[in-house]
Amino acid sequence: MAPYASGRVFHDADSHVMEPGDWLVPHAQGALLDHLKARKSAERVETQVAAARARANDSAAAQLAAEKLVDGPKGWIAYGAFDPEERKRALDELGFSRQLVFATSSLAHFRGAEDPEVRFAGARAHNRAMAAFCADPRLIGVGFVPLDDPARAVEIAQEAIELGCGAFWVPSTPAGDRSPGHPDLDPFWSLLAEKRIPFMLHIGQGSRVLPKQYNNNGKPRSPDLHGGGENLRFQDFIVLPFSAQMFLAALVYDGLFDRVPDLRGGVIEFGAAWVPGFLRQIDLGYRSFSKTDPQLKALAMKPSDYMRKHIKFTPFPGEDVGHLIADAGADLFLFSSDYPHPEGTTDPIGRFERTFADITEEQRERFYSRNFEEMMGAF
Numbered sequence: 001m002a003p004y005a006s007g008r009v010f011h012d013a014d015s016h017v018m019e020p021g022d023w024l025v026p027h028a029q030g031a032l033l034d035h036l037k038a039r040k041s042a043e044r045v046e047t048q049v050a051a052a053r054a055r056a057n058d059s060a061a062a063q064l065a066a067e068k069l070v071d072g073p074k075g076w077i078a079y080g081a082f083d084p085e086e087r088k089r090a091l092d093e094l095g096f097s098r099q100l101v102f103a104t105s106s107l108a109h110f111r112g113a114e115d116p117e118v119r120f121a122g123a124r125a126h127n128r129a130m131a132a133f134c135a136d137p138r139l140i141g142v143g144f145v146p147l148d149d150p151a152r153a154v155e156i157a158q159e160a161i162e163l164g165c166g167a168f169w170v171p172s173t174p175a176g177d178r179s180p181g182h183p184d185l186d187p188f189w190s191l192l193a194e195k196r197i198p199f200m201l202h203i204g205q206g207s208r209v210l211p212k213q214y215n216n217n218g219k220p221r222s223p224d225l226h227g228g229g230e231n232l233r234f235q236d237f238i239v240l241p242f243s244a245q246m247f248l249a250a251l252v253y254d255g256l257f258d259r260v261p262d263l264r265g266g267v268i269e270f271g272a273a274w275v276p277g278f279l280r281q282i283d284l285g286y287r288s289f290s291k292t293d294p295q296l297k298a299l300a301m302k303p304s305d306y307m308r309k310h311i312k313f314t315p316f317p318g319e320d321v322g323h324l325i326a327d328a329g330a331d332l333f334l335f336s337s338d339y340p341h342p343e344g345t346t347d348p349i350g351r352f353e354r355t356f357a358d359i360t361e362e363q364r365e366r367f368y369s370r371n372f373e374e375m376m377g378a379f
Helices: 030-037 043-055 059-067 084-094 116-133 150-163 183-195 234-239 242-253 275-289 303-310 321-328 348-353 361-375
Strands: 011-016 098-102 139-144 167-169 199-202 265-268 311-313
Touching: 011 265, 011 361, 030 116, 043 059, 059 084, 084 116, 098 199, 098 265, 116 139, 116 150, 139 150, 150 183, 199 242, 242 275, 242 303, 275 303, 275 321, 303 311, 311 361, 321 361
Parallel strands: 011 098, 098 139, 139 167, 167 199, 199 265, 265 311
Antiparallel strands: none
């Protein structure tokens, strides 16, 4: 049976590991280990994890799961969700040449801890676990680096680079009490640029910007996108890209890209319908305020040009990507599957292709592979 993706090179800019509740434990010690042992996984997660682990001893069940990758069950029960050996075969069946791999739930195990030592140790444990999962060279493990402490950010990144992480997820928020473009963080950004490793903004770390009061509308709370309780709802979706916009605008305004001209980044799973308007908005602001603002006057180019040079975006499968390419250009957008999350749908390639009636072969190549290669420094 032919792989799902065939006929050209496909690089997947967004996939995930579905972490069992004990995923970080082998990589933790001290206060972090005590913190993790005190946490309990949801029953539905443990049920799916147990079923997936049992599948390893059932060749018929494993074969069926491998054949139903894209249109079959998603989440922890999906083939290759957390088993590295399964994931190797999953890549064969999917047909992707390279795949960025993000965490799903493990960051929540330590990000809210009151003890900063637990938070930083958690980032290190996550990066070790991610590097172990992504031993196959086709998998690019996305490490996590909090930016609250600039010196520690460099230390955590250096360790993760040595382990083999090929990209770094940073929260789309201020860096503690600093802007993410503050010169104190230049050593971190310069390290990434020197190693040709991009930074990533991804839904889930700083992307919830809707004040909770908006949920108090006198009506029962609606189910989330998939009928459960923990994912996006309509009001969340509307403001989803706002944190990424604030973060990117800060990097431009603070002059980071002029100081670190080789830095590259990706904005992943925020959708992309907002991107053309965002480019117009930041250029309008530049034209209006650069007459009096010395920081804007000092920029080497207009803000949208920084976006085109330094940043790529992943659209959602339901968006009209053909229109986005015609509007904003073919150099901005990346293919992603979101495997094994259900948001990736049962046929992401087919959904994108249905909007590509007027897209050229060169534009398709950019979307499916070349933009990814530029973002990753052509690995």
